[in-house]
Amino acid sequence: MVKSDNITWHQSQVSKAERQALNHHKSVVLWFTGLSGSGKSTIAKAVEKALFDQQVGSYVLDGDNMRFGLNKNLGFSAEDREENIRRIGEVAKLFVDAGVITLTAFISPYRADRDKVRANLEVDEFIEVFVDTPLEVL
Ligand SMILES: Nc1ncnc2c1ncn2[C@@H]1O[C@H](COP(=O)(O)OP(=O)(O)OP(=O)(O)O)[C@@H](O)[C@H]1O
Ligand SMILES: [Mg+2]
Structure with a gap:
């Protein structure tokens, strides 16, 4: 829920593409789940x-x-887990905008939560990595 009104998005004079060009690499999220x-x-x-x-x-x-x-006011209820992932997604998006390859390591078991993060980024900026370790190895 948005609690503030009368807010304005201020566009930077430096674009994400320019930051990527400066860094000589793309910026993406590698989302480990x-x-x-x-x-x-x-x-x-x-x-x-x-x-x-x-x-x-x-x-x-x-x-x-x-x-x-950042998330110290969140616990492990379903609602707080969802908010945890939402905030991480927003931070990851800022990092991508800053030109950084951003790796996240959260259990993030719910596809719906991961898909919301994916939808908040451009196509090809969200790369999901499922660490598929067998139970007996765990
Ligand atoms: N490829 C590997 N081979 C053997 N042991 C590994 C390997 N990768 C990780 N481990 C060991 O497995 C344990 C769990 O790894 P890690 O902490 O990276 O898991 P995680 O997925 O981040 O868990 P959590 O969700 O609880 O944070 C650690 O003790 C780590 O050293
Ligand atoms: Mg871990």
Whole structure:
């Protein structure tokens, strides 16, 4: 629900395309999803490091870290989980606008929540990665 009225979007003088050109790479979201313990954080951090080492600006938004700050008023009810993912999606969108390859590591089990994040980005900016670890390995 939007609680503020009389708000105006201020357009930057620098476009996303110009930021990407400056960085010499595209900016996208790599959205890792999968069960707890499947390896989302481990893989996301490894990819972040590999990209950084190739001079690609990258950043991981990780589950618990976000709950220390931005999302510290959220719990684990269905409603709060949905709001958690919505906020992460908005932050990821800002990072993409800033020209960064953004990796997220949240269980994010609900397709509807992930699809809302996808719909909030341009086509090809949201790349979903399902970390499909077998239960016996978990
Ligand atoms: N490819 C791998 N091979 C073996 N162990 C792994 C691998 N990837 C991750 N692990 C180990 O599995 C455990 C869980 O990994 P990780 O914390 O990355 O999972 P996660 O999906 O982020 O879980 P959560 O949703 O609870 O944050 C860690 O102890 C990690 O070291
Ligand atoms: Mg994790």
